[in-house]
Amino acid sequence: MEAVDRYDSPLATRYATPAMVANFSDRRRALLWRDLWIALAEAERALGVPISEAQVAALRAARERIDFARVAEHEARLRHDVMAHIEHFGEVAGADAGKVIHLGATSCYVADNAELVMIRDGLELLMDRLVAALDALARFAGQHRALATLAYTHFQPAQLTTVGKRACLWAQDLGLDLETLEQLRARLPFRGVKGTTGTQASFLALFHGDHAKVRALDRAVAEAMGFAGSIAVSGQTYTRKIDTWVVAALADIAGSASKIAVDLRLLAHKREIDEPFEADQVGSSAMAYKRNPMRSERICGLARFVHSLATSPRETHANQWFERTLDDSANRRLTITEAFLATDAILNLLVDITSGLVVHPPVIAANMRDELPFMATENVLMRGTSAGHSRQELHxxxxxxxxxxxxxxxxxxxxxxxxxMQADPVLGPFVDADLTAPARYVGRAPEQVDEFLAEFLAPLLARHEARRGRFSAGVRV
Incomplete structure (x- = not known):
């Protein structure tokens, strides 16, 4: 990458995927604004406003012609970003077409509606990535359904579980996150055509008091932008509570991924499971032997950032004065975009990790070896008690x-x-080598893997069959 004398967010230049960066790019936003102006003009014309087909056609023909340097000139003079784009769109579409741009609308008509489109499409991209991670974990869990391993509570050795069962715990969290995004995507509304303070007064004047036409205009623009309907009421903006839903859902995904990454970092320390590691990858500039779990560490760092962003939408929502105040604008430009880019980066890393996990069964067995005798003691107690000995004495x-x-x-x-215990005259008869067979201590873990994959994960992934194979990770290590 060419070094430049300016700061660019590493989320855009290093971590997030090109698709998510493009979704929130300046060009995408500007094109969505133009799409909204075109949809508004088309719907107004269809409902009887004196707008010609030639004017609408000129707007459509000029859609792609954006000179951001020219927009910057207008904004320097006008001190208003939306008006700068309106003027430039009018320049490239022609004076006649320029007359009908933004007719009856307020700045939030384009700003809010465009953001809702980007949020909607961002959720779609995140669901693609969640499906890819869940597919990888499903394969991993099935492959290692019965591979016994130490389970931990308080990070102290507890009873055994299986590697596959632990992967199901990870997949369950991500599956619940996917369900959350499903529901959020389904309930995400369009702001629609609501006017300056949400009363639609300007559109009512445009249609000479015809309420039915104002409602039809709102529905037509929402449909043109791919939404089933718009929010029932608004001030100048859609309620910022929606932003709290969105960023909270992203923070939940970040938390699930971070929990997986922390587990993998601990397992890497135990040398039981490693994340992928390229042939020429360097773990440390000083310690040549190091193989650090840097992908998992990056997930944890980015997740911490997303969690910190989750408080901003709540504060913004709580501080909207009456119908709207402008102190939400700068905050939202940062918070929503950065939350999506960071969550996208997290899932990109997670798909890469889960698709290439390396398991070391001999190390897993060695780590169990010293703990299995303690687990066997309960069976010794049960055998001795069944033979007539006092449980308290055996204990x-x-x-x-x-x-x-x-x-x-x-x-x-x-x-x-x-x-x-074998040398103890009382306990010895109840001790044999079979007592330390790991399969005796995993309970129903293998069966739970089968049931989880069949009863929870398979139906969930079936609902998203079209997403399978749509995303493959590309991590810049």
Whole structure:
């Protein structure tokens, strides 16, 4: 990349995918504004406003002709971004067509409606990425459904689980996030054609008091922009509560991905599972042997950023004075776009990671080896009790041997609990090698994997069949 004497957000230049960057680009926004002006003129003409087909055709023909330097000249003079674009659109479309641009509208007609289109399309892109991650995790979980591994509570060894079952915990969170985006996409409204303070007064004047035509205009523009309908009432803006829904949903996705990434960082420390690592990738400029989980670490860092953004929409919503105040504008330009770009970057990384996880079964088995004797003690107690021994006496003996084994482990010795119990005259008859077979301690984990994949994940992914294969990660390491 060519170095320039200006700051560019690393979300756009380094982390987010080209598709998401393009969705929130200045050109996309300007083209959406023009689409909205064209849709408004077309709908007004269809409803009887004296606008000619030639005027509308001129607007359509000039749609792609945007000179941002010229727009900047207008904005420097007018100090108003929407008016700068209106003037430039009129220049390239011609004076006659320029007369009908923005007829009856306010700036939020283009600004808010365009943002809702970008939000809608951004949600679609994020759902593509979630489906790709879930597909990868489904394959991984099925492949390792029965591979026993230590489970942890408080990051202390607990009972066993399976690698596949743990992956299902990750996939469940992402699946719930996908359901959230489904619902959010379905309920996302258009602002529509509402006028300066949301009363539609200017459009009522345009149609000489015909309320039915004003309502028809609102529906026609919403339909032209791909929305089933518009919000029931608005001030000058659509309610900023919608922004709180959107960024909160993105923060939830970031949290799910970060939880997965933290688990993988811990597993990398245990040398049980690694994220992908290229042949020439360098883990450390100083320590040549290092293989750091940098993708997972990046997810955690970006997730922290998205979480920090989730408070802004709530503050903006709470501080909208009456029908609108302008202190939302600068904040929203940053918050909404950055939240989408960062979440996109997170999921891009997550798809890359989950598609290439490397499992090390010998290390997993070695890490279980020292803990399995402790898990076997419950079966020793059950066998001894069934044979007529006092549970309390058996418990006292097991506890004593366990504490001695732990003391030895803290001196660097191997866990000799099984040998200690086998040598005990009371416990020995109830101890055999089969007691430390890992499959005895995973419970229904393999069956739970099968049930989760069949009953939760498969129906969810079936609803999004058209998205499968639509996204593949491209990570800049």
């Amino acid at each position: 006292r003996l097991v506890r004593g041997h366990s504490l001695e084994a732990v003391a030895g482990m803290k001196r660097g010795e191997p866990n000799d609990l099984m040998a200690r």
